[in-house]
Amino acid sequence: MKITQFFMDASLPQDDEIEYLIQRVGLTPELVTDSQPVYDVINSATDPITAAKSILYITRNKGAVIRKCPGTSHYTCCDYTILHTGTFCTMDCSYCILQAYFHPPVLQYFAGYDTFIPPLKDVFAQNKIYRIGTGEYTDSLIWEKISQGPQFLVETFAKQSNSLLELKTKTINVDSLLDLDHNGKTVLAWSVNTPAIIRSEEKGTAALTARLETAKICEAKGYKLAFHFDPLIIYEGCEDDYKQVIHSIFSHVSPDNIVWISIGTFRFMPLLKSIVEKRFPSSTIPYGEFILGLDNKMRYFKPLRIHLYKTLIDTIREYAPHVRLYFCMEDEEVWEKCMGFFPKKEGELGHLLDKSAAAHCKLNTSFL
Numbered sequence: 001m002k003i004t005q006f007f008m009d010a011s012l013p014q015d016d017e018i019e020y021l022i023q024r025v026g027l028t029p030e031l032v033t034d035s036q037p038v039y040d041v042i043n044s045a046t047d048p049i050t051a052a053k054s055i056l057y058i059t060r061n062k063g064a065v066i067r068k069c070p071g072t073s074h075y076t077c078c079d080y081t082i083l084h085t086g087t088f089c090t091m092d093c094s095y096c097i098l099q100a101y102f103h104p105p106v107l108q109y110f111a112g113y114d115t116f117i118p119p120l121k122d123v124f125a126q127n128k129i130y131r132i133g134t135g136e137y138t139d140s141l142i143w144e145k146i147s148q149g150p151q152f153l154v155e156t157f158a159k160q161s162n163s164l165l166e167l168k169t170k171t172i173n174v175d176s177l178l179d180l181d182h183n184g185k186t187v188l189a190w191s192v193n194t195p196a197i198i199r200s201e202e203k204g205t206a207a208l209t210a211r212l213e214t215a216k217i218c219e220a221k222g223y224k225l226a227f228h229f230d231p232l233i234i235y236e237g238c239e240d241d242y243k244q245v246i247h248s249i250f251s252h253v254s255p256d257n258i259v260w261i262s263i264g265t266f267r268f269m270p271l272l273k274s275i276v277e278k279r280f281p282s283s284t285i286p287y288g289e290f291i292l293g294l295d296n297k298m299r300y301f302k303p304l305r306i307h308l309y310k311t312l313i314d315t316i317r318e319y320a321p322h323v324r325l326y327f328c329m330e331d332e333e334v335w336e337k338c339m340g341f342f343p344k345k346e347g348e349l350g351h352l353l354d355k356s357a358a359a360h361c362k363l364n365t366s367f368l
């Protein structure tokens with residue numbers, strides 16, 4: 001994290017949490033009473049997206065702390081729950097949807113454990129399995145470098161029995177988590193890609209081998225793991241490269257400790273294309289054979305998607321015949337042709353993932 005300008009909500013108390021954040025950031029915060037001064041600085045930059053990656057704003061989450069993943073009505077959704085701990089990211093992937101999602105993008109960290117405890121207590125009191133993640137609007141573990149937030153969440157989830165916490169990342173920031181008593185309730189998840197894509201499209205992220213070495217260390221500490229092949233990018237030779245990634249995963253960790261693996265090809269809202277062209281002129285990813293999907297996102301032609309998916313699934317199955325695989329946002333034909341079944345009923349995919357969560361993380365199976 002390279003922070004050049006640091007804003008903080010003036011209403012935050014000067015407690016241990018805030019003192020730790022300030023000390024780790026290493027700058028004196030400019031106190032603000034609302035977000036407008038932060039927006040003004042970002043909007044006045046020549047490239048607001050790049051500028052926003054080094055302007056940190058620590059505030060409270062004043063909206064919904066927990067929300068259902070929006071998904072889409074046109075593609076099968078996995079009924080995930082989002083814990084909203086921050087926004088945006090210090091790393092810089094060319095395909096990152098967050099570049100087009102926030103106006104302007106703001107690197108916000110939501111402090112104040114007291115804002116998270118009541119909504120989490122409500123969730124923990126339900127007779128239902130929850131899969132909860134912090135990696136939808138940010139990378140879950142960039143914050144580990146400056147805050148004790150990830151540690152707080154791991155320890156909070158350790159004390160309940162109906163919810164799995166998934167921390168999804170492209171970093172290797174796990175030091176503060178290794179020796180925690182996580183009680184098996186936290187899944188550490190890595191988004192993975194081929195070394196060629198990581199080099200060309202995922203600026204500032206950890207190398208694949210570093211991610212997998214870290215996963216191996218976490219596995220030895222009893223953490224369950226997950227991997228997300230998302231976004232798969234089609235390029236010449238990609239199939240062999242993705243097979244090699246799968247081989248690397250299973251030469252580092254055991255399939256028995258993997259709660260799930262998701263697979264999804266590159267998709268993007270049309271607005272993202274001009275952003276990628278402008279910010280990443282040498283990137284070729286927006287020039288594939290795309291078609292506009294029902295959710296108004298561009299995606300590769302279906303035969304191309306199916307072909308790549310089948311290659312990946314067959315390879316994963318050689319190493320891990322029983323690991324739970326799922327698609328993020330795919331339709332019936334793709335499911336049938338690649339997985340051999342389609343979770344048609346509402347909530348069916350969510351239920352399959354709940355079962356895997358319950359089995360791996362010792363959740364209360366009577367809620368299934």
Ligand code: SF4
Pocket residue numbers: 088089090091092093095096097098137138139170205
């Ligand atoms: S790591 Fe994730 S959140 Fe960060 S820039 Fe890359 S895609 Fe975006």
